[in-house]
Amino acid sequence: MPHLTHLEDLGTAGVPRVIEQALAWKADGPGAHLRDVLLGMLFFNPSLRTRASFEAVMARGGGSALILEAGKGAWAMEHREGIAMDGDRPEHVREAAPVLSRYVDLLAVRAFAQLQDDQVDEGDALIRAFRAHATVPVISMESAREHLCQGLADVLTLRERYGSLKGLPVTLSWAPHIKPLPKAVPNSFLLTAAAAGCQVRIAHPPGFELPGPVMAQAEALAAESGGSVELGHDQAAALAGSRAVYAKAWGPVLPAAGDAAAMMQAHPDWQVGPAQMARAETDASLLHCLPVRRNVEVAATLLDSPASAVVDQAENRFHVQRVLLDMALGQSALTERSAA
Ligand SMILES: CC(=O)N[C@@H](CCCN)C(=O)O
Numbered sequence: 001m002p003h004l005t006h007l008e009d010l011g012t013a014g015v016p017r018v019i020e021q022a023l024a025w026k027a028d029g030p031g032a033h034l035r036d037v038l039l040g041m042l043f044f045n046p047s048l049r050t051r052a053s054f055e056a057v058m059a060r061g062g063g064s065a066l067i068l069e070a071g072k073g074a075w076a077m078e079h080r081e082g083i084a085m086d087g088d089r090p091e092h093v094r095e096a097a098p099v100l101s102r103y104v105d106l107l108a109v110r111a112f113a114q115l116q117d118d119q120v121d122e123g124d125a126l127i128r129a130f131r132a133h134a135t136v137p138v139i140s141m142e143s144a145r146e147h148l149c150q151g152l153a154d155v156l157t158l159r160e161r162y163g164s165l166k167g168l169p170v171t172l173s174w175a176p177h178i179k180p181l182p183k184a185v186p187n188s189f190l191l192t193a194a195a196a197g198c199q200v201r202i203a204h205p206p207g208f209e210l211p212g213p214v215m216a217q218a219e220a221l222a223a224e225s226g227g228s229v230e231l232g233h234d235q236a237a238a239l240a241g242s243r244a245v246y247a248k249a250w251g252p253v254l255p256a257a258g259d260a261a262a263m264m265q266a267h268p269d270w271q272v273g274p275a276q277m278a279r280a281e282t283d284a285s286l287l288h289c290l291p292v293r294r295n296v297e298v299a300a301t302l303l304d305s306p307a308s309a310v311v312d313q314a315e316n317r318f319h320v321q322r323v324l325l326d327m328a329l330g331q332s333a334l335t336e337r338s339a340a
């Protein structure tokens, strides 16, 4: 089953294929490539961009989408194996995934990190349960470990702005927030940029390390693509000479060594603003996946400046998702080309 939930489903060869096809279709669309296709979308968490962009892809492509919210309209859902379901979740993924698969051609799932333990979140059990039990392709709309569509849209945005991605210096900077957030977005930017051959610099305060297995995977991808991954605790040093600054809040290493919300607010000087951008190249772009808390994570003056690429990134979700849905259906020019 051609599930598309993690970067490993695409590999280093898949990333440029998706990016180049998305660019080509952005210039000259694919027409009604999803005629008669029905996408099921199951949300465990809220969304603006993901929901709207997938619905738009389906409508523009001549198909349609149905939307379910677990625990809100649809039953709350359990995924753990072998337990007595005596809590507040009446439905199990073991039935829900095959049942939904009888109605739809593709199943997209959003299930955020639980934010208790990085090892648990890194294991991504809920989306993996859908992979195991669905009988149609599963697409991730952000899971505990990764936000595949976001990482691809981010790298497409860099490709459009800077041409070649090989050796492009890009900085992923931790940013403050009022509470701990998931690591899926920074994980996916790191993995996708490394797979694309970028020179990725990561900067965060001590105690906010990204999961070891994700770092190791990024280094392996960079070794294959000719990219690199550097890690440091000095934001200014990591920004020097960068072409793109990805500002993103993420939580401390979990379980947290202290009060996680207080830890998120203990480094207000990491807010990304004009002074930080000034350390990067003059044509550098500001990236953020959105939603962004103005004047907490990123200065409003920077978000409102020409350097900001955040709306382009959001637009590019549509363009990469068209390609991913097409790939999952096995009907794309990409599939034909790789089979040829
Ligand atoms: C504010 C918040 O919860 N952000 C989520 C979603 C980001 C994009 N889907 C996060 O940081 O993972």
Ligand SMILES: NC(=O)OP(=O)(O)O
Residues within 6 Å of the ligand: 046, 047, 048, 049, 050, 051, 142, 150, 289, 290, 291
């Ligand atoms: N960037 C992103 O996934 O946005 P939503 O959470 O609004 O879908």
